[in-house]
Amino acid sequence: MFSKFERMVDAFPEGELNAPPPRTLAGFIWFFAKPVWPLLLAMAVLTAAISVIEVSLFGFLGNVVDWFGDTAPDQFLAERGWQLALMGIVILVALPGIQLIDGLVNFQAIFGNFPMRFRYTMHRWLLGHSLSFFQDEFAGRVSQKLMQTALAVRETVIKSIDVFLYVAVYFTGVLIVAAASDWKLALPFVGWLVLYAVMLRWFIPRLDRVAERQADARAEMTGRIVDAYANVQTVKLFAHTRREADYSRASMQGFLTTVYGQGRLITLFVVALQTLNSLLLFAVGATGIALWTNGLVTVGAIAASVGLVLRIHGMSQWIMWEVSALFENIGTIRDGMATLEIPHAITDKPEARPLAVPKGEIRFDKVSFHYGKGGGVLRDFDLNIRPGEKVGLVGRSGAGKSTILNLLMRFHDVEGGRILIDGTDLRDVPQESLREKIGMVTQDTSLLHRSIRDNVLYGRPAASEAELKRAIARAEATDFVAELRDRDGRAGLDAEVGERGVKLSGGQRQRIAIARVMLKDAPILLLDEATSALDSEVEAAIAENLYRLMEGKTVIAVAHRLSTIAALDRLVVLDKGAIVEEGSHAELVARGGLYASLWSRQVGGFLPVGENDDSDPASAMRAAE
Template sequence: MKLGNLIDAFQPAKGPPPQQLGGFLRWVLAGAWPMLILAAAISAFAGAMEAGTAFFLGLVIDTALASGPDAFFTSGNLLVILGALGFFMLVRPVLFGLSAASNAIIVQPNVNPLVLSRLNRWTLGQSVRFFDDDFAGRIAQKQMQTASAVTSVATEMINVVAFALASLLGSLALLGAIDSRITLLFLIWLVGYFALIRWFLPRVRQRSGKRAGARAMVSGQVVDSITNIKTVKLFAHATHEERSAQDAMVKFRDTALEFGYLAAGFRFCLMTLAGLLPVLLIGATLLLWRNGMASEGDIVAAGAVSIRIAQMTGWVSFTLMAIYSNVGEIENGMKTLARPDRVEDMQKAEPLQVTEGAITFDSVGFAYGRDLGGIRNISLSVKPGEKLGIVGASGAGKSTLVSLLLRLYDGEDGKILIDGQDIAGVTQDSLRGQIGMVTQETAMFNRSARQNILYGRPDASEAELIAAAKQAEAHEFILDLEDGQG
């Protein structure tokens, strides 16, 4: 099996998505966890090599000083030389290469489609009410945004958190070998560092969630205007739509500024703390060296570790800030996408069997969950082959009757029968597959004419496709169409 196929990027998830962060992450990443853990382990081994770098530098320096310029490259030092060469030219490059490959080939290309396909599959199963109550653009933005955020959290936890924790543990072991007091200084600094992280990151998470919500609202507003552009132009409301979009953009800008102020403060505090570490560790090792309690190689090792960790501190902290930002975006997307708003098939639902086509509404009532409006106590029989027209004022419930027949909503009272079968007990796909419907609105997917015509029957033959186009008096002008995408 190829490395890129170790995660099944399109494996369906089991059950509904939980509405708590931990459960939601387990749901969207189910099936990928073994490879994520393996990638994290490889990254941790690579991180531990940072302490190995400082160790070998210190060992080489001490060996060189003990041997002198003339005796360093002799057989007595062969083991040290070969060990250093093997570490820097073989062990370290292999581990870093494996870490890069596991992330770039196994994790990143697969996690995003895995999460996005699961969110999209769940969203497509939501009820019509779910889509009626929200912007189409906002829903789409939430799917893309959440999938991207989950991918970023997964990859950064592997690349940075696992790497950094292993580096810290390796550094603690190395400093402990020099002197326990150096280790104590490092631990005190770590307490201050984690206190800083603990204060800033929850606030980053909160403000990131607000920023994500505002960004999605901008997308929703813009896409809504573009989707209904003919109506916008017919009512000469371009200025009105521009104002609505700008109001959403102002809110997004305000949330982005709030996030920016927090990020700038975090960076300043972080750089100040990072600059303190080399001063503490190198200064303390120099004092030990002056008192004959540390070697020159120990100074080099402590310096290399402290400078590397100081540099890594900024990298790790900004990555943690990005992780918390993405967690805020995941939580924001989860509130929209994970909530159940569905018309579900019964556990033992059977396919609808149409023999004659008789339809019966038996005391049907539906008010969209409200006390007023909708329809109440409707009883109606439509015989096979009968043509029936239903008239009434706008909002009287004509469209509601059709929506209930198609089970776009579940009725609140009564039942609907087709050839004696209660439609609540049949599969929705089999029900809708037996009913042809032409809506008031012209629905066209942004796809080819062929794909639009075949949408009702994807398995239709070429001859049936052409016959349908001719019957709709569309065949001739379709032949003259050109691809607008070039």
């Protein structure tokens, strides 16, 4: 029975979003609620039925009081037995039965599946963002918004049905029961309802605003904490644990300020509600007594009305907290929408077709790109790379080398011109299809918090065990992988590497990354300081396999140590986004230009800080070959 309801909602839909969800609050909520609307409708009907039964019980209680006064004890069951039996069936069978079905719909079908469907759908959407989106955001902040917005959407939908429908049906029943004896007995309830609505109208927008600020402050606080944990090695390296604590404390204080503001509003809300409920109890009691003394209502009517007042007293507290939580969730949704609704900066054309790379020719045709800034990194940049050619990019920091690789991977779209692979514009093919055809090893290698096996198989998940081990051997990683152990006792290929591969040294991470690209075996290979984290002995051992990996592929390599790319077919020297020299190593040295100057500095000692190709000053201090 439980599993049948748990399967009613598909928590992991296959379809992907082609555009961000609607930008309005109601549209955003309905976008995710629409797939489960039949269940929400069922929950609304069940909620209404429960509220009708509860009000009916108070009306029946008033009748019972009157029956006690009007009927002799020995005739009571004979005259009223069938009515008591009917109400007994309602209490013992109907009400628990409806509650069971409501629980199955709510807690089995909706409670877990609804937010998980949201998370899965929006997680796939977020993964489609460009690198610049994640570079501008805390990873912890984005994940926090995803998680808390999913719950907020579910709670907003459910609480809206629970609170507003329940209250509407319940209070309608209350007025009917109270007015059935005398319309004057219903007046205190009408007055209470009006004042309650005024009170909600004053408090709720203020609670809504503070909740939105609180959600953003919570996400900021979480992002700062996660940032410290993710970079704990740097924190300890510079002895800044206290500095990080103070940095997080500032965001915690900001969050606490919103909590204080919320707490003050809630205190005022509680006091105002208690005063209003006391006035209702007094008014109903006084009105009932006045009507009874004039013979206009029965004792049973007064008993039912007072019972309803006491029920409303407790229910109004529940409504207060539910409405407060409702608008807190609405604030969370609005805050989350600001991040989750950002459209993708790089999109695939609807008619995009998978990229075919029969030869591997790469052509940069009048390419311009400047990262959205005023000055151009590349202007009218032309570069042709023949099929199977191995090209090295050389130049000072900021010359545009990494930009060229990023544009080729389509981490950014060109702002002018075009990039073609075997005559096909990169913008005409799906991004995943493009990246499947390119293998890339970067200097800043981070691994997934998974096993060695999972990290290497990321290059080609369908690879066999033999192919996996061969790639690891070619990357000179077999020995250290065999010695790995994690805290759970997993060893070798099954050992987990920690977040971003923190359990491995820089050189070990680099070799796993190289093994991953070797296993991928894509027709185009990009090497961005691929051996920068390796010592000379390991680099020499792996060099032969790297050159073997290059066979039959089109290769673009960037390396600070010029000796590592000196043997490539052609070296392209860049300065300020333009090609200033190109040729073989020997030709460029003989020419006596920029390349010869860079080469002489490395041969003669160290490359001065500020002229290296990355932001790590230590890389500029390596000994020249």
